[in-house]
Amino acid sequence: MTKSNDDTGAAVTGRCYCGATTISATHMPRTIAYCHCTDCRRVTGAPVAAFAAFDEATVTFSPDEGRKVVANAGVMRTFCASCGSPLTGRYDYLPGQVYVALGVLDQAGDLAPQLHAHESQRLVWLHIDDELERFATTSRSRLLDAAK
């Protein structure tokens, strides 16, 4: 994976659609995952979502993490307060991690997903031809392992 060339020395950078929110991470993500669940589809508006899981302490949002929305207990999503781009997801069962929407990261092209979560909810017409591990429901155990 390549390092960004900006002068902050950040490992990963990103921004929302309008540019009001910027993201900077000092370390590479622990895990990168597709999520096929219906919630992530609605959050992103895309047929499949992808997220990069970072240690919370390694990521900075400027000016902040955006507008917080809790539509389901135990899950908090945030969106740019100006343009509504999906920024993050935080899950009570995955403490210490923040899931940043892959598409807002400048290095998305270098950050290939490593697994498919909620494969059972995948849109039937969506075919992603890869050899990645597929979890019928949550990939919780794998994601928790990755955080160790």
Ligand SMILES: [Zn+2]
């Ligand atoms: Zn924005």
Ligand SMILES: [Zn+2]
């Ligand atoms: Zn999901």
